Amino acid sequence: MTGWAEFIAAFITFFLSHSIPVRPTVKARLKTRLGAAGFGVGYSLLSIAVLAWLIVAANRAPFVPLWDWAPWQNHVTLLLMTLAVLIAALAVGRPNPLSFGGAQNDQFDPANPGIIGWMRHPLLVALMLWALSHILPNGNLAHVILFGVFAGFAALGMRIIDRRKQRLLGHQVWAQLATPNRQAQPSRAGMSRVAVGLLIYLGLIVLHGPVIGVSPLGVPL
Incomplete structure (x- = not known):
């Protein structure tokens, strides 16, 4: 095939x-x-x-070209991917009753929500940033379809999960949990997650060439 x-x-x-x-x-x-x-x-x-x-x-x-590649496009991708990896690192394994992928959701603390205080669906936000960041340096039809569908999938998934969680939790409880809380101070665990996220990001850059076939530092991703 x-x-x-x-x-x-x-x-x-x-x-x-x-x-x-x-x-x-x-x-x-x-x-x-x-x-x-x-x-x-x-x-x-x-x-x-x-x-x-x-x-x-x-x-x-x-290969159906839609636009030409330029070196500056990789810089945008690298910046957005930094955000995507850090968001994912701060979200994986944390209690999150508002989205998918949460662990031990019964221990979620609205007074200390971490990344959940900034966004209800951090893993879907990370997925969207990954997809959008890869559209720009990949100006051909197949990859625009690929990453465009993933970006749309992430955006639609947020709306679907919000509706499902409101139904399961009840609108009042969901609204209380979903109220942004960005006052908590960075914790030692959060800083450790950031450090791990940066290491993973460096690993992705190093492995991107051998695994995907192109380097994110100098040629189209």
Whole structure:
């Protein structure tokens, strides 16, 4: 399978893999068989594998240029990616009853929400920044479709999750939790997450060339 056919097939597989396993009945059955940890690991590995295939399929799709690449575009991408990685580092594993990906949500403290005090859906914000940052230096049809769909997926996901959480939590409770709280002082744990995020960001820059095939520092991403 080559060209646009593989690209379309990869997209369909990606969305199916992110919709079917998380349906309540399917998820419950998988957790019964695999356990909660097994489901989490399996779902993560499946997501990474399908995403990798989707990126490879975009690279194999027919090249249809939309605009030329210029060196300054990479600087914009690097800046936005710094924000995306730091936001993700501050969000992963934190209690967040307002979005997906939260851990131990019953321990969420509205008086000390961390990154959640700035944005309800930090992981989706990070995904959107990743997608938008990669559109600019990739001015060809396949990659614009790829990253544009991911950006739209993240934006739509925020609205869908907000509606779902309001229904599950009740509008009053949701409104109380969703009220921005940006007064908390940076914690030692938060600063540690920032440091880890910067290390991960450097690792992504180093590995981008060997894994993706192009360097983010001097050629189109």
